[in-house]
Amino acid sequence: MNPQVEDIRIDFVTGSRRVSNFCWASIILSGALGFCAVGFSSYLQKDSIPFLSAEQIVFIPQGLVTFFYGIAGSFISFYLWFTIWWNIGSGYNRFDKRKGIFSLFRWGFPGKNRRILIQFSIEDIQAIRMEVQEGFLSRRVLYIRMKSQQDVPLSRLEEYSTLEEMETRAADLARFLKLSIEGV
Template sequence: MSCRSEHIWLELITGSRKFSNFCWALIIFLGSLGFLLVGISSYLGRNLIAFVPSQQIVFFPQGLVMSFYGIAGLFISYYLWCTICWNVGSGYNRFDRKEGLMCIFRWGFPGKNRRIFLRFFLKDIQSVRIEVKEGLYARRVLYMGIRSGEAIPLTPTDENLTSREIEQKAAELAYFLRVPIEVF
C-alpha cells in the first residue's frame, strides 16, 4: 500500500503478519504436537491420540526420533509465532521531495537494534534498480542505488510481484524521484 502526494511518497511494508505465515505456523505446530504425542504414547505404552495406534511403535528408536522431531517442530513453530507477534520486517519507505529526505524504517527482532531506521538525502540517490531472477524460484526485488555504491532493498524479497508490477512500481518511483532505472 502506498500514499502519494505532490511532494511525499509513503509506502507501507507488510512484515511477518501474512496469511501464509499464520498457516505455516499452525501446520508446523499441529504436526510437531502430533509427533511429540505419538513419541510420548510409545514411551508410556498407551494411546494419547485416539486415531493413532502408538502401541505398534517401539519407543527406541522410532518413538525417540518422533519425540525429537516433535520438540524440534515446536521450537520452529514458536519462532514463527514470535516473528508474527513482533511483526518482523514491517515498516515503511518515505520519500519527501520537499525536505529532500528518504527514510526507510523496519521492525526487527527485539533487542537494542529492534528499530531499523535509515535516512538518506534524495540527492544521494543514484538510481532505482530492479533485480530479476527467473526460474523455479523467481525473484524480483526493487533496490535504491546510493552514490556510495550501496543497494538498499525497498521491497521484501518474498513479495511475489510480476514483472509488469515491479516495472510499474520502479517507473513510478523513478519518475517521482527523477532518477534513472537500472536492471540487473
C-alpha cells in the same frame, strides 16, 4: 496505500504477517504436536491418537527421537508465531524531497534495537534498480542504487506477484525522484 503529498512519498512494506507464514506456522505446529503425541504414547504404550498405533514404536530410541522432533518442531513453530505477532520486517520507505532525505524504517525483534531507521540523502541516489529472476523460485526485488554504497533493497523477495506490478511501482518511484531505472 501510498499516501503521497507533492514532495513526500511513503511506501509501506508488509512484514511477516502474510498468509504463507500463518500456514507454515500452523502446519509445523500441528506436525510437532503429532510427533510429541506419538512419542508420549510410545512411552505410555497406549494409543493416545486413535488412528496411530503406538504398540509398534519402542520408546527407546524411536519414541524418544520422535518426541525430540516434536519439541524441535514446536520451537520452530513458536519462532514463526512470534515473528508474526511482532510483525518483523514491516515498515515503510519514506522519500522527502523537501528535506532531501530518504528514510528506511523496519520493525525488528524486541529489544534495544527494535526500531530500525536508516536515513540517506536523496542526492546520493543514483537510480532505481530492478532485479528479476524467473523460474521455479522466481525473484523480483526493487533496489535503490546509491552512488558510493551498496544497493538498498526496498521490497521483499516475494512482494511483487507480477513483473508488470513491479515495473509500475519502479516507474512511479523513478518518476517521483526523477531518476532512471536499471535492470530487466
